[in-house]
């Protein structure tokens with residue numbers, strides 16, 4: 127089994143973390159989106175990551191679809207997903223909020239990074255970043271204790287920690303120090319775990 131992409135991508139990293147949590151052996155090609163575009167296309171024709179190459183040669187794309195596959199084969203609990211019921215709904219909703227924050231960070235960066243300075247639509251950037259702040263604030267509100275749901279790590283904690291860590295290097299300043307103390311505490315707890323140490327972007 128081979129994972130394609132660098133853990134700087136929060137989507138790639140959530141797959142890497144899920145593989146680690148489930149104890150699935152895998153190799154990883156740390157190909158860069160731009161520097162290794164041709165290599166990525168040989169596996170993922172739209173040049174998107176993550177892609178997961180299975181042992182029979184099948185290629186899975188999209189982190190959500192890949193996690194669904196892992197949950198199907200290894201059981202949802204193996205990747206920190208409650209099997210059913212209110213806990214599962216709560217976890218998948220937190221994951222959805224966290225991934226929406228990632229989408230907004232990337233959208234703002236694309237607007238800022240791909241235009242001459244005089245053509246950047248600052249009002250649009252402001253609106254997008256405000257949407258991300260709504261997402262962060264909602265996640266801060268939902269984190270009542272050490273973990274989002276139940277007494278231990280779930281995909282909710284994993285995805286939020288990956289997202290907040292990503293914000294730290296991808297959109298520095300977007301999360302002002304001290305603004306979301308519960309999320310910050312979560313990141314410190316989660317990033318210390320082996321699956322996260324093993325996948326920290328380098």
Ligand SMILES: N[C@@H](CCC(=O)N[C@@H](CS)C(=O)NCC(=O)O)C(=O)O
Nearest residue numbers: 135136137173174175176188189190
């Ligand atoms: N919904 C997808 C999003 C994947 C995604 O946006 N990956 C980025 C890297 S962070 C990418 O490949 N971007 C290149 C592109 O879309 O052209 C997932 O969950 O895997």
